[in-house]
Amino acid sequence: MKSKRYVALLRGVNVGRAKRVAMADLRKLAGDLGYDEVRSVLNSGNLVFSGPAKPQDQVASEIEEALVLKLGVAARVLVLDADELAAIVAGNPLLDQAGDHSRLLAFVLSSPHATPQAREALEALCGRDWQPGAVALGERAAYVWCPEGILASAAAAALGKQLGDATTSRNWATLLKLHALCAGPL
Template sequence: MNTYVALLRGINVGGNKKVSMAELRELFSNLGFSNVRTYINSGNVLFDGKQVSMKAIEMAIKQRFGFAVPTLVVPVSSLRAVVKATPEMWHNDQLQKVDVLFLWPPYNTKTVLKTMPLVAGVDETLFVAETVVWRVERTKQNKSYMQKGFIGSEVYRHMTARNINTVRKLVSLVGE
């Protein structure tokens, strides 16, 4: 049995695509997963399972809630790799913004960085475990490619983001 995190894209944002975390936990339990728990209201579902089908999860969500929700299932081992590779001084706070971009195939390779014209001296990135970890100082955020050109791009439509604090918390909830 392995532990996974399902990352739901675009739920409970601005009053749209409202999904109850209690109903989401029940849905995952009904799909046969165990030790199901959620973290915050943005669609982070931790669970244990043997065989995991993202398509089956997406279909169950659509059937239950009445709308499609792109869902990426990531092994907790990948989140651990992200946390380990990210410098400890990178955290989401008033001085800096650090997001982890979880990418759907075929964008989940290092070549994705070539499609992101990052601004030297502004954007800092790492590629680890099929994700891009992106850091920018808040005072430079308005100069960042990630703020200007990224939203609406092809890659943007095939990813979901969590800030590094959330990713670290998800790993801590699972433990070693």
């Protein structure tokens, strides 16, 4: 069976005091599910791992279920394959203006096939003037430059409200670390 590299992004884990998960426990959980080469990035609720090629939503469901059963934490999990993450990284049109990668966000969309209505709403947000920040839409992610900080960004707040549970966001520095881990051999 063909092996595939995956990236799991856990929504709302280790943000503030809620949904605390030790990365060692998360890595063990993925290993117990039969995945290998399991690595985490910081204390961020992000994993890179390898395993048999199967639909990402199936992998996400396995991890979500195990999180509740083994760790007592309910969290949505968004799973990408390494190629999807590479496309998100390559498709960021805001890199020229974003000097601080910790203030550049990617809202990863849960599905590459957003409904026309959802895409229209996102395009409307992209068309607004967010100076000094900016918003852009790619195939699988919406990008937000927050030069005055993420918490102060009206654009990030509007995008989060518009997308709700259909997304999880990561700062650019974290995405680049995940991308680097994916680049290693299978």
